[in-house]
Amino acid sequence: MIELKNVSKVYDNGSIALDHVSLHIGKGEFVFVVGASGAGKSTLIKLLSYEELPSRGSVFVNGIEVNKLAKNRVPYLRRKMGIVFQDFRLLPNKTAQENVAFAMEVIEAPRRLIRRRVRDVLDLVGLVGKADALPKNLSGGEQQRVAIARAIVNRPLLLIADEPTGNLDPETSRDIMEVFKKINHMGTTVLMVTHDKTLVDMMNKRVIEIDGGKVVRDEQKGGYDDEN
Amino acid sequence: MKIRTMRYYMAEAIQSFWRNRFMSIASIATVALSLFILGIFLTLVANLDYFAENLESQVEITVYLKDDVTQKDIDSVGRRLSALPDVKSVSFTDKDQAMDILKDRMKDQPGILDALDGKNPLPSSYEVTFTEPEAVRRTADIVADYPEVEGTHYGQEIIEQLFQITRIIRWGGIALIIFLTLAMLFIISNTIRLTVFARRKEIAIMKYVGATNWFIRWPFLLEGLLLGFIGGVLADLALCQFYGFVVTAVHQSLAFLPMVSVYPFMYRTAAILLVISMIIGALGSTISLKRYMKV
Numbered sequence: 001m002i003e004l005k006n007v008s009k010v011y012d013n014g015s016i017a018l019d020h021v022s023l024h025i026g027k028g029e030f031v032f033v034v035g036a037s038g039a040g041k042s043t044l045i046k047l048l049s050y051e052e053l054p055s056r057g058s059v060f061v062n063g064i065e066v067n068k069l070a071k072n073r074v075p076y077l078r079r080k081m082g083i084v085f086q087d088f089r090l091l092p093n094k095t096a097q098e099n100v101a102f103a104m105e106v107i108e109a110p111r112r113l114i115r116r117r118v119r120d121v122l123d124l125v126g127l128v129g130k131a132d133a134l135p136k137n138l139s140g141g142e143q144q145r146v147a148i149a150r151a152i153v154n155r156p157l158l159l160i161a162d163e164p165t166g167n168l169d170p171e172t173s174r175d176i177m178e179v180f181k182k183i184n185h186m187g188t189t190v191l192m193v194t195h196d197k198t199l200v201d202m203m204n205k206r207v208i209e210i211d212g213g214k215v216v217r218d219e220q221k222g223g224y225d226d227e228n
Numbered sequence: 229m230k231i232r233t234m235r236y237y238m239a240e241a242i243q244s245f246w247r248n249r250f251m252s253i254a255s256i257a258t259v260a261l262s263l264f265i266l267g268i269f270l271t272l273v274a275n276l277d278y279f280a281e282n283l284e285s286q287v288e289i290t291v292y293l294k295d296d297v298t299q300k301d302i303d304s305v306g307r308r309l310s311a312l313p314d315v316k317s318v319s320f321t322d323k324d325q326a327m328d329i330l331k332d333r334m335k336d337q338p339g340i341l342d343a344l345d346g347k348n349p350l351p352s353s354y355e356v357t358f359t360e361p362e363a364v365r366r367t368a369d370i371v372a373d374y375p376e377v378e379g380t381h382y383g384q385e386i387i388e389q390l391f392q393i394t395r396i397i398r399w400g401g402i403a404l405i406i407f408l409t410l411a412m413l414f415i416i417s418n419t420i421r422l423t424v425f426a427r428r429k430e431i432a433i434m435k436y437v438g439a440t441n442w443f444i445r446w447p448f449l450l451e452g453l454l455l456g457f458i459g460g461v462l463a464d465l466a467l468c469q470f471y472g473f474v475v476t477a478v479h480q481s482l483a484f485l486p487m488v489s490v491y492p493f494m495y496r497t498a499a500i501l502l503v504i505s506m507i508i509g510a511l512g513s514t515i516s517l518k519r520y521m522k523v
Contacts, residue, residue: 049436072441079438091430102430106439108233154437 001027001158001189002048007057009043009213017043018054019213025191027157030184032200033193034224035210041193044210045160048191049081050074062157079107081158082151086166088143090135096146097122097131103150121149125179141172148179152188159183161192165199173199197224233443240447241454244423251419252455258415259459259508260466262408263501267467269401270497274488276394282486283387287316287361289368291354292378301376302352309356312370314363319355326350351378409508416455416512417519420448424516448513456509463505464498 002025009018017040025031033041046052047059050066059066062080069077090099097118104114122128125145135143144164151159161180165173177199184190194200200207200223207222208215245252291309293302302320309318321329327348334340356371358364368380424431434444472490479487 075435075438075440077438078436083436089429089433091433102433103437105236106434106437106443108230108443111232150433150437 001025001029001062002191003058003060004044004047005058005060007047007054007059009040009047009052010055016213018047018210020057021210021213021215022057023208023215023218025189028184028187028189030181030190030203030205031192032203032205032207032222032224033191033210034195034200034207039210040213041210042162045083045162045191045193048158048160049078049083075107079154080156081160082148082154082156084144084147084151084159084161084164086163088135088140088147088167090143090146090150092135095132095134096127096138096142096149099135099146100149100153103153107154109154117153117155118149121153124152124182125149139172140168141175144168144172144176145179148176148183152183156188158189158191161190161194163194164192165194165196170198174202177203200224237446237450241450244426244447244451245454247426248419248422251415251422255415255419255455256459256462259412259456259505260462262412263460263463263505264466264470266405266408266504267463267497267501268470269397269404270500271467271471271488271493273394273398273401274493274497276390276397278488279486280387280390280394283390284361286382287358287364288382289356289358289364289371290381291356291371292351292381293353293376294378295351297352297376305374305376306354308374309354309371312356312367314358314360315367316357316359317355320352321355322352323348323350326353412456412459412508413512413515416452416509417515419455420452420513420516421519423448423451445517448517449510452509452511452513453506454509456505456507456512457502459509460502460505463501467501468494468498 002023004021004023007018007021008016010016019040021040021044033044035041043052047054048061048066050069054067058068061077064077066077091102094102100118100121101114104117109117119128119131122131125148127142127145127149130138130142133142135146138146144167148159148164159180164180165176168176173196180190180192181203204221204223206220207217207224209217291305293305297305306318306320309315327350330350331341356367358367364382368382371377372380431444468490471494475487475490478485
């Protein structure tokens with residue numbers, strides 16, 4: 001699903017965000033990316049979605065070499081991935097279901113399909129009763145569920161989550177993780193950047209730790225810290 | 229493109245228009261005013277050209293005779309004029325006839341001629357027409373040397389001065405047009421920038437979920453086109469009214485001045501202005517999109 005070959009990223013100001021990183025993430029995997037702030041985690045995500053281009057090396061997503069993609073193909077790459085952010089990024093003047101539908105409308109999906117899919121994903125994230133609520137009337141956890149619903153409504157192969165529980169309390173975070181687990185079970189690859197030690201330890205999934213732009217640990221069924 | 233998508237674009241454009249209605253109105257006013265001024269220049273230049281063309285096509289000289297000439301001199305001049313090459317016709321107007329013509333032309337303002345106190349200051353004259361326009365100047369030079377002749381008058385003399393004026397107006401017009409175009413671009417791109425800013429969250433989300441760049445751009449382009457179009461229509465309406473009024477006024481007081489008739493000239497000018505307005509609208513939004521959206 002994701003393959004990085006000897007990828008380095010040096011920003012214009014000279015700071016090295018990634019330093020010769022190679023890694024492979026298979027279809028259907030659930031992977032945590034951990035590391036201190038500024039370790040290069042966000043850069044990794046940006047390389048996958050063509051927000052940034054690598055200075056060296058190649059990035060593959062679903063067999064496509066992202067760094068060689070023509071600019072006008074980028075939107076189609078992004079349709080294959082859903083992205084969830086720490087700050088939810090919902091449109092405040094749209095209801096929960098309008099926020100989700102928006103993601104389909106802007107890629108010109110047929111109206112009937114939109115209606116059906118929106119209902120399905122709201123059901124999946126457990127928000128059917130709140131479909132007509134505006135974001136300001138939803139709790140943080142509920143808002144993040146809307147954001148997740150929006151990220152998966154176009155049936156992406158890859159779900160990227162950048163600190164999705166960063167603004168949520170521990171209990172809500174656990175509920176949100178259940179949603180991600182469910183989505184992963186349905187076959188979507190999940191790549192989650194997080195600082196939340198408890199969650200990582202609880203989930204017992206593959207953990208990739210980045211420090212100073214290098215992969216310093218990559219273990220299956222790992223914990224947040226290197227326990228060995 | 230789907231109809232639903234087009235409806236979406238239109239709805240977005242109109243909504244933005246309304247949300248920034250003060251800036252929108254300021255943009256429209258700027259476009260309308262600028263294009264109106266531009267239109268006046270186009271009209272002015274067209275009329276000067278028309279006037280020049282009119283004079284050029286007059287293959288005719290008026291030869292004014294001195295006041296003290298005898299009938300014998302008059303006849304002699306007439307014979308010599310007829311003998312010149314390329315002359316088509318020679319016709320004589322004596323000073324009394326000239327007065328009658330003037331009286332007839334001034335019949336709306338009888339007071340003016342009272343000032344003459346019954347005297348007739350008008351000279352007798354010959355009207356000479358030619359078969360070749362090139363013969364006009366040559367003949368005028370020859371005839372001016374006749375001892376009986378006071379002076380000659382022909383259209384091409386004025387044309388040269390007219391061209392000078394037209395040239396000045398053209399260059400002034402071009403400078404003004406550049407300035408006005410920049411003003412229009414500036415205000416439209418600023419208006420669109422506000423819209424882009426108001427929608428930056430939506431734009432970011434649209435990009436993340438894979439909306440194409442054109443899908444994101446269209447509503448802004450439409451908004452720019454709309455601002456330009458409305459401004460253009462207003463300018464057109466104002467210009468048609470204005471020019472219609474001017475032509476009527478000129479016909480009433482300066483009937484001899486040739487003017488380009490209002491239609492179809494105004495159709496063409498209006499179309500030009502409208503096209504310019506929309507190009508500027510689209511260009512103005514493109515500038516904003518390039519600088520502030522990075523799609």
